Every structure is written in C-alpha cells, then in structure tokens.
Amino acid sequence: MNPALRVLVAEDEPFNLxxxxxxxxxxxxEVVAELEDGPSVLAWLTRGEAVDALFLDIQMPGLTGLDVxxxxxxxxxxxxxxxYAEHAVRAFEQAATDYLLKPVTAExxxxxxxxxxTRTDARTDVRSETGGGHEAVPRPAGPFRFPVRAGEGVVLVDLARTTHFxxxxxxxxxxxxxxxxxTWKTLAEAESALGARVVRGHRHLLIRPEAIVGLRAGDSGRLRVRLSGGAELEVSRGAAPGLKARLGLG
Structure with a gap:
C-alpha cells in the first residue's frame, strides 16, 4: 500500500479551507499544515519538514499563490x-501540477x-534505483568537475571556477x-549531482556559496548577493533563510 500523500493547504477563507x-x-x-496566507507558507517550508504537494489558493493576503x-x-x-478560471494560464506558466476551480469536487x-x-512514485523509483533518498546529499570533498557541451562532445569544468548555475x-x-x-536537462538534476556544493537561490538558480562575496537586503524579504567576478543576483524570500544559514548568518 502506498503511503499517504503529505499535503500543505493554504486558503484564507475558513469555509473553503x-x-x-x-x-x-x-x-x-495527510494534511500536514493548514495556513491562511502566502508568507506563512514560505515560513513553514523553510523549516524543511516533509511535504509531497502544496495546494495554494491564488488570492491570499500578503502573497498570492502565484507569488509563493x-x-x-x-x-x-x-x-x-x-x-477564477482566468488564472489558469498563469498557473500553468509556473509549471503547476494541476489547477482546481472552486467549489472543488471529490471527483x-x-x-x-x-x-x-504518479509523480511521487516516479521520484521514489529514481531514488531507489540510485540507492539513496532525497536526504542523502553528498558532502563537498576535494576538487569537483562537471561536464559542459563542446561541439560534438563534452569538456570537464572545475566547479571552483563556477559562481552559479x-x-x-x-x-x-x-x-x-x-x-x-x-549536459544537465533540469536544475533538479544539477542539484542532485552537485549536492551540498551548491545552495538554492530560487527555483531556477543554484549558487556556489564560496563564490558569494557580499549580500544586502532586497525587496520584500529577498536578498541581493554579489558574486566573485561582479555579478549580482536576487535570492527569493523562500531561499534566503537557507542561504544565510549556509553562510553562517542565520
């Protein structure tokens, strides 16, 4: 028997919740959290507790479901x-798994x-085949190289030269x-290969912590980080606490 899906629900209307x-x-x-606004969702997720899916109302105070x-x-x-059905296009632009219109029916x-x-089973199968789980993040150890495309083949690049992905x-x-x-096709694939050598900046960004030379507060809980070489990137509200903790600033 498959384990119960662990879900977080965020909805600001008590009846609908x-x-x-x-x-x-x-x-x-298994409903692991019942929350009423966007900032509470991000704060809960930074605690690192296990959850398989998020059910987010789009119209919520503080931050919308799309913002979250x-x-x-x-x-x-x-x-x-x-x-509101008109939100469907934006929802799927953000790679939503699905979109439910109120009132939600059991069917x-x-x-x-x-x-x-189906998605959860697929991730479990991949972890089983590789002999580990999501928590088994490799520790940084010695020089590390990764493949990049070069014409018909690949070359290996030292991670120490790299600031971000x-x-x-x-x-x-x-x-x-x-x-x-x-050669990676998704950021999740890159994150799996790099493990603890990188930290999330947002859903499309990985940063090598050693490449960070400065940071400052950005808008609405975000961070601005400066990297060696001069690039300045924005870190999302959700990822900011983890990055600060990794730098010993949490």
Missing part, C-alpha cells in the same frame, strides 16, 4: 485552487491526486567566467 482539507483527508491524504510558487525554496508539486480532486501520486532556454547554464551549457 475546511472543505478542501476534509476532502483531502477523505481521499487518504515563484519564491519556493526548492521545487514542490503545486496545485492552484481558485474561483475532480481524485484526478489531481492520481496525477500527484541558471536554468533558462530549456537548459542548465554554468557561469565560469563565461556562459557554458551543461
């Missing part, structure tokens, strides 16, 4: 819940949960004095 959490529990889910999705400290499957929710379980244009790019296209 009670209804959705009841439907989720009746469908066999853009500032997640690491990738999570997100299901947006709202009364429609069942289809969403099946999609989430960015996912854009459907590829993971390394910045090592120049912009280099790596």
């Amino acid at each position: 009670r209804r959705l959490t009841r439907l989720l529990r009746e469908a066999g889910c 999705s853009a500032d997640l400290p690491r990738p999570f499957p997100v299901v947006f819940v709202t009364a 429609r929710l069942a289809a969403t949960l099946q999609r989430l379980r 960015l996912f854009e244009e459907d590829a993971v790019w390394a910045f090592a004095g120049e912009r280099l296209r790596t």
Whole structure:
C-alpha cells in the first residue's frame, strides 16, 4: 500500500479551507499544515519538514499563490485552487501540477491526486534505483568537475571556477567566467549531482556559496548577493533563510 500523500493547504477563507482539507483527508491524504496566507507558507517550508504537494489558493493576503510558487525554496508539486478560471494560464506558466476551480469536487480532486501520486512514485523509483533518498546529499570533498557541451562532445569544468548555475532556454547554464551549457536537462538534476556544493537561490538558480562575496537586503524579504567576478543576483524570500544559514548568518 502506498503511503499517504503529505499535503500543505493554504486558503484564507475558513469555509473553503475546511472543505478542501476534509476532502483531502477523505481521499487518504495527510494534511500536514493548514495556513491562511502566502508568507506563512514560505515560513513553514523553510523549516524543511516533509511535504509531497502544496495546494495554494491564488488570492491570499500578503502573497498570492502565484507569488509563493515563484519564491519556493526548492521545487514542490503545486496545485492552484481558485474561483477564477482566468488564472489558469498563469498557473500553468509556473509549471503547476494541476489547477482546481472552486467549489472543488471529490471527483475532480481524485484526478489531481492520481496525477500527484504518479509523480511521487516516479521520484521514489529514481531514488531507489540510485540507492539513496532525497536526504542523502553528498558532502563537498576535494576538487569537483562537471561536464559542459563542446561541439560534438563534452569538456570537464572545475566547479571552483563556477559562481552559479541558471536554468533558462530549456537548459542548465554554468557561469565560469563565461556562459557554458551543461549536459544537465533540469536544475533538479544539477542539484542532485552537485549536492551540498551548491545552495538554492530560487527555483531556477543554484549558487556556489564560496563564490558569494557580499549580500544586502532586497525587496520584500529577498536578498541581493554579489558574486566573485561582479555579478549580482536576487535570492527569493523562500531561499534566503537557507542561504544565510549556509553562510553562517542565520
């Protein structure tokens, strides 16, 4: 029997919050948190507790569900819940797993949960095949090189030369004095390979902590970090506490 999906629900209307959490529990889910605004979601996620999916209302005080999705400290499957169908396009632009219209029905929710379980099972299979779990992050140890594309083949680049990695244009790019296209197809794949040698800056950014030479407060809880070589990048609200803790500033 598969373990229950652990889900976080964020909804600012008490009636809708009670209804959705009841439907989720009746469908066999474990509701690990019931929150009422966007900042509370990001604060809860920075604690690092286990959760398989986020059910986010789009219209919430403080930060909308779309704002929260853009500032997640690491990738999570997100299901947006709202009364307004016109938000669907923006929801899927942010790679939402699904989109539920209020009032949510048990039948429609069942289809969403099946999609989430399929994704969760796929991640579990990958971890099993590699002999480890999500928590088994490799420790930094000695020189590390990674592959980047070069014509018909690849070359290996020292991580020590690299300041950060960015996912854009459907590829993971390394910045090592120049912009280099790596062989990784997703940022999650890069993060898995690099492990504790990098830290999340936002959903599309990994930073090598040793490359950070300065930081300052940005807007609305974000950080601005300056890297060796002069680049300045923005770190999301959700990722800022983890990065500061990694630098011994938490």
